[in-house]
Amino acid sequence: MFDSILIANRGEIACRVIRTARRLGLRSIAVFHHEDRHAPHVALADVAVELHADVPTAAYLDIAQLLDVAKREGAQCIHPGYGFLSENAKFAEAVEQAGLAFVGPQSEVIRLMGDKIHSREFAVKAGVPVSPSVKQEGDLDSFVEQAAKIGFPLLIKAAAGGGGKGMSIVRSVGELAARARTAMGEAERYFADGRVYAERYIERPRHIEVQVMGDGQGNVVHLFERECSVQRRFQKIIEESPAPNLPRELRDRICKAAVELAASAKYRNAGTVEFILAPDGEFYFLEMNTRLQVEHPVTEMVCGVDLVEAQLRVAAGEGLPWKQSDLKQTGHAIECRICCEEPEHDFRPATGAARLLRLPEGDGVRFDGGIRQGQAITAAFDSMVGKLICHAATRLEACDGIVRALDEFVLLGVSNNIDYLGQVLRHAAFRDGQLHTGFIAEHAADLAQPPLDDTDRAALLIAAALGVDDFRRLAYETPEPHASIGAWRN
Amino acid sequence: MALEYSFTLDGVEHGVSIAARQPELVLTVDGRAHQVAESGALNEECALLTVDGRRYQVWRTWEGNRIHLRIGNRSFSVGYEDAITAAQHHAGGDDTLRADMPGVVVAVNASAGAHVAAGDVLIVIESMKMQINIVAPREGTVETVHVAVNQTFDKGAQLISLHAEA
Numbered sequence: 261m262f263d264s265i266l267i268a269n270r271g272e273i274a275c276r277v278i279r280t281a282r283r284l285g286l287r288s289i290a291v292f293h294h295e296d297r298h299a300p301h302v303a304l305a306d307v308a309v310e311l312h313a314d315v316p317t318a319a320y321l322d323i324a325q326l327l328d329v330a331k332r333e334g335a336q337c338i339h340p341g342y343g344f345l346s347e348n349a350k351f352a353e354a355v356e357q358a359g360l361a362f363v364g365p366q367s368e369v370i371r372l373m374g375d376k377i378h379s380r381e382f383a384v385k386a387g388v389p390v391s392p393s394v395k396q397e398g399d400l401d402s403f404v405e406q407a408a409k410i411g412f413p414l415l416i417k418a419a420a421g422g423g424g425k426g427m428s429i430v431r432s433v434g435e436l437a438a439r440a441r442t443a444m445g446e447a448e449r450y451f452a453d454g455r456v457y458a459e460r461y462i463e464r465p466r467h468i469e470v471q472v473m474g475d476g477q478g479n480v481v482h483l484f485e486r487e488c489s490v491q492r493r494f495q496k497i498i499e500e501s502p503a504p505n506l507p508r509e510l511r512d513r514i515c516k517a518a519v520e521l522a523a524s525a526k527y528r529n530a531g532t533v534e535f536i537l538a539p540d541g542e543f544y545f546l547e548m549n550t551r552l553q554v555e556h557p558v559t560e561m562v563c564g565v566d567l568v569e570a571q572l573r574v575a576a577g578e579g580l581p582w583k584q585s586d587l588k589q590t591g592h593a594i595e596c597r598i599c600c601e602e603p604e605h606d607f608r609p610a611t612g613a614a615r616l617l618r619l620p621e622g623d624g625v626r627f628d629g630g631i632r633q634g635q636a637i638t639a640a641f642d643s644m645v646g647k648l649i650c651h652a653a654t655r656l657e658a659c660d661g662i663v664r665a666l667d668e669f670v671l672l673g674v675s676n677n678i679d680y681l682g683q684v685l686r687h688a689a690f691r692d693g694q695l696h697t698g699f700i701a702e703h704a705a706d707l708a709q710p711p712l713d714d715t716d717r718a719a720l721l722i723a724a725a726l727g728v729d730d731f732r733r734l735a736y737e738t739p740e741p742h743a744s745i746g747a748w749r750n
Numbered sequence: 751m752a753l754e755y756s757f758t759l760d761g762v763e764h765g766v767s768i769a770a771r772q773p774e775l776v777l778t779v780d781g782r783a784h785q786v787a788e789s790g791a792l793n794e795e796c797a798l799l800t801v802d803g804r805r806y807q808v809w810r811t812w813e814g815n816r817i818h819l820r821i822g823n824r825s826f827s828v829g830y831e832d833a834i835t836a837a838q839h840h841a842g843g844d845d846t847l848r849a850d851m852p853g854v855v856v857a858v859n860a861s862a863g864a865h866v867a868a869g870d871v872l873i874v875i876e877s878m879k880m881q882i883n884i885v886a887p888r889e890g891t892v893e894t895v896h897v898a899v900n901q902t903f904d905k906g907a908q909l910i911s912l913h914a915e916a
Contacts, residue, residue: 616795616809678825727812
């Protein structure tokens with residue numbers, strides 16, 4: 261095992277990695293931009309070194325400065341976290357060229373999986389299902405004939421397209437030719453390139469992913485699946501493991517496909533293979549994320565493992581810490597991403613300061629945070645400030661537990677999605693496990709906060725009034741015994 | 751006693767005032783009376799509040815003229831206009847500025863015939879141990895100063911009048 265580590269990240273994931281590193285006795289070296297000088301990861305690490313950049317995020321993307329700090333502080337390995345340089349093949353390469361261990365996969369595997377077309381072709385070769393699609397290569401008639409074989413509904417897209425132009429959902433063979441002709445015309449007008457392609461259109465798809473861990477020699481184990489279908493703005497907000505209402509046989513096939521893909525790539529370290537699952541049980545490779553995921557804690561909770569420790573052991577050349585038969589799912593874990601944003605305004609990011617912060621407690625409750633009371637939440641970084649996770653014996657108990665924890669969670673001074681997440685977790689369709697990636701849009705009306713009743717609104721205004729110095733003084737100013745309630749903000 | 755404090759929730763203004771302090775606290779919200787009891791306040795940020803028999807845990811923090819609260823497991827942000835600003839606003843519609851609460855005059859900065867600009871501090875009063883600036887709501891000429899330094903006045907008393915606009 262190493263005796264020192266540099267964490268090339270910030271926020272909750274930097275804190276998360278530092279905690280395991282410290283537990284294993286590694287000296288932890290944090291980096292930070294000036295804007296983050298009061299951030300928790302700076303305080304938590306054994307050493308913290310400032311990086312310089314005009315734009316705060318640029319500091320965490322500066323390979324030369326990171327390697328310089330690593331050398332000066334004597335780091336033996338670098339953990340990239342997620343985001344920033346975590347899936348940058350050049351960074352992985354530069355770290356290894358500098359004689360340090362990169363806590364992640366080989367740079368060529370990062371490069372392969374980072375390319376949508378190459379990774380898809382690689383998946384096909386590895387025997388992993390990809391969504392059927394047909395490229396238009398000849399005339400309209402031959403395209404229609406080929407496309408019809410995909411089955412319906414299907415989606416026609418402009419090959420050069422984007423923004424929905426030249427895109428059309430076709431539900432029956434009868435309308436295929438006409439729709440294809442329209443799409444080609446639109447594609448020609450908008451992109452000066454009339455070529456189109458067709459792919460299977462999946463209604464109410466689920467996002468199912470598999471955590472894998474490889475040794476770089478072709479040995480790969482999986483740590484089961486995660487369901488990540490509840491998304492807003494194409495980003496996950498609630499993840500869980502195991503996936504609800506997923507037949508065991510189907511789950512096993514999905515996990516097996518993930519292992520086969522990773523083994524074919526001789527994948528090293530932790531990775532995640534993402535799939536789209538159609539309501540008919542067909543599943544298709546989406547992409548492979550070559551890093552630790554935001555949602556890794558749900559896997560840790562149900563499998564009883566520390567994925568960061570496993571990452572460090574693999575990076576140190578100790579090999580895989582488990583055999584497949586060692587790994588079991590116990591109970592159910594749900595994670596909610598706590599984001600500073602305004603759910604009522606299309607989830608736009610919010611800024612402010614965490615003026616009051618009280619974290620929930622309780623059995624099975626875990627908070628992976630990167631926030632302190634008083635800390636400013638600026639537009640410089642991502643709006644996610646932490647993750648609330650609850651582990652319980654059953655899914656409904658985990659739902660109830662995380663709802664209680666969300667209720668207890670006090671984050672005042674900056675708009676956030678805590679109450680909104682509570683609405684989602686309380687929703688009957690969520691509790692039934694009726695999940696798909698359009699869940700938020702489908703239930704938008706139900707998920708809005710209900711109006712306050714008269715007493716609750718009065719209580720809120722009274723609580724506000726009693727928080728105003730002179731109102732409070734008027735309310736409690738002599739005579740006794742009211743005055744004895746105490747001096748507040750004088 | 752009927753001094754009303756104004757709070758804004760989701761863009762809607764609400765008035766809160768004290769109806770009775772004994773034998774128990776009664777506050778009116780938008781004209782409706784509610785029985786109020788507070789207990790178990792460990793610190794200024796956390797309190798247990800009972801309103802009409804319903805119990806609430808309240809978390810509170812302040813930011814300028816906003817109060818952020820968590821109550822009934824939901825978070826809100828309430829704007830408030832303190833009595834000072836409210837008094838100024840309420841006086842603003844008239845040519846005569848009046849006291850919204852009893853107090854004493856601390857300073858008089860303008861005399862009859864003086865030309866003043868909107869926002870000029872004309873009189874400083876002290877009410878409830880706070881100094882409050884009475885400012886000119888508009889540009890104009892002072893017609894009458896109704897009070898002098900150290901003079902006490904009652905709620906609603908005339909403080910200063912401007913010439914009616916032409």
